[in-house]
Amino acid sequence: MTHKKVTLHLLLLVLVIFTTSLTSAHGERKFSPVGTWEFKAPEAPEGYTTGNLVISKKESGYAVTMEFNEYLKFNAVDVVYKKKTIEFTVYVEGETVTISGTFDKDNFTGVASYSEGVIELTAVRKNR
Numbered sequence: 001m002t003h004k005k006v007t008l009h010l011l012l013l014v015l016v017i018f019t020t021s022l023t024s025a026h027g028e029r030k031f032s033p034v035g036t037w038e039f040k041a042p043e044a045p046e047g048y049t050t051g052n053l054v055i056s057k058k059e060s061g062y063a064v065t066m067e068f069n070e071y072l073k074f075n076a077v078d079v080v081y082k083k084k085t086i087e088f089t090v091y092v093e094g095e096t097v098t099i100s101g102t103f104d105k106d107n108f109t110g111v112a113s114y115s116e117g118v119i120e121l122t123a124v125r126k127n128r
Contacts, residue, residue: 031084032128033062033103039123041112047072048092053108053123055086064088066099086110 037053051068064076064086076088076099087100092114101110101121108123 031103031105032057033081033084033086035128036126037108037123038126039108039121041119041121043119044112052126062086064090066090 033055034057035055037055038050039053040050042049048068051066054065054067056063062079062081064079065073066076067073074090074092076090079088080086084103085101086103087098089096089098091097095114097112097114099110099112099121101108106125108121108125110121110123112119112121
C-alpha cells in the first residue's frame with residue numbers, strides 16, 4: 001500500500017471510532033416501564049381515584065398489578081407494551097376496565113375505559 005492509502009485508512013478508522021464513541025456515550029438508555037407508578041384518576045368512582053400501577057418484566061412481556069390499597073389489588077390481563085405505550089385490562093367488581101396510555105420519562109398519561117365512559121389517568125414513577 002502506498003503512504004496515501006495507509007493514511008486514508010487510518011483516518012477512516014479514527015473517524016469510525018470517534019463517531020461510535022459519541023453515539024454510545026450520549027445515547028439514551030432504552031426506556032423501561034418497570035417500577036411502581038403512583039396514579040391519580042380524580043373522576044373515577046370513590047375508592048378508585050388513587051393507587052399504584054406495579055409493572056414488572058416477565059419472560060413473555062410485562063405484568064401489571066393495580067393496587068388501590070393494601071387489600072384491593074387487581075392483576076391485569078392482555079398486557080401489551082410497545083414503544084412507550086401500554087394497554088391492559090383489569091376486571092374490577094365484575095366490570096371490564098381497559099387502560100391505555102403513554103410513558104414520557106417518569107410520567108404516564110392515559111385513560112381508563114369502562115361501561116360508564118372514559119376517565120383520564122395520570123401517574124408518576126415512584127421507583128424502578
